[in-house]
Amino acid sequence: METLGYFAGILTTVAFIPQVMQIYKTKSAKDVSLAMFLIFTSGVMLWLVYGIKTNAFPVIIANAVTLLLSLVILFFKYKYRKML
Amino acid sequence: METLGYFAGILTTVAFIPQVMQIYKTKSAKDVSLAMFLIFTSGVMLWLVYGIKTNAFPVIIANAVTLLLSLVILFFKYKYRKML
Numbered sequence: 001m002e003t004l005g006y007f008a009g010i011l012t013t014v015a016f017i018p019q020v021m022q023i024y025k026t027k028s029a030k031d032v033s034l035a036m037f038l039i040f041t042s043g044v045m046l047w048l049v050y051g052i053k054t055n056a057f058p059v060i061i062a063n064a065v066t067l068l069l070s071l072v073i074l075f076f077k078y079k080y081r082k083m084l
Numbered sequence: 085m086e087t088l089g090y091f092a093g094i095l096t097t098v099a100f101i102p103q104v105m106q107i108y109k110t111k112s113a114k115d116v117s118l119a120m121f122l123i124f125t126s127g128v129m130l131w132l133v134y135g136i137k138t139n140a141f142p143v144i145i146a147n148a149v150t151l152l153l154s155l156v157i158l159f160f161k162y163k164y165r166k167m168l
Contacts, residue, residue: 011123012128015123019117022115022120028114031116046088
């Protein structure tokens with residue numbers, strides 16, 4: 001059952017990689033919701049704090065990676081804002 | 085500490101609502117990565133199975149809602165595919 005959790009965590013984390021790559025290639029992020037990634041990034045930060053406080057290593061690693069990827073998406077959203 | 089987890093879960097779940105609303109309003113989803121939402125939806129489905137098998141109610145409810153929202157985004161991605 002733990003393996004299922006790890007596998008689920010890997011999928012919901014790596015999912016953000018193609019989004020980062022697509023924005024990087026197209027230099028366009030207008031359809032990507034800023035509000036979504038602001039709220040999502042805040043949530044992932046809280047998950048990270050939760051993981052640290054409860055010493056849950058898989059929660060820490062998954063959310064650290066997701067936080068990095070969602071921050072890159074927010075940065076791209078800002079960088080390519082002229083495409084709005 | 086449990087409250088922190090609930091709050092984190094609420095944020096990473098409701099985050100998808102503005103994305104759904106934005107695509108619905110603009111009728112455009114070309115910058116939203118199909119690969120991201122295919123992988124993400126698969127991961128959320130696994131989280132849901134994990135929650136059911138481990139009787140973790142917060143995991144079930146958060147992922148049921150997220151699954152619904154990410155399926156709507158996938159449906160929109162298909163519906164507005166001509167905007168690619």
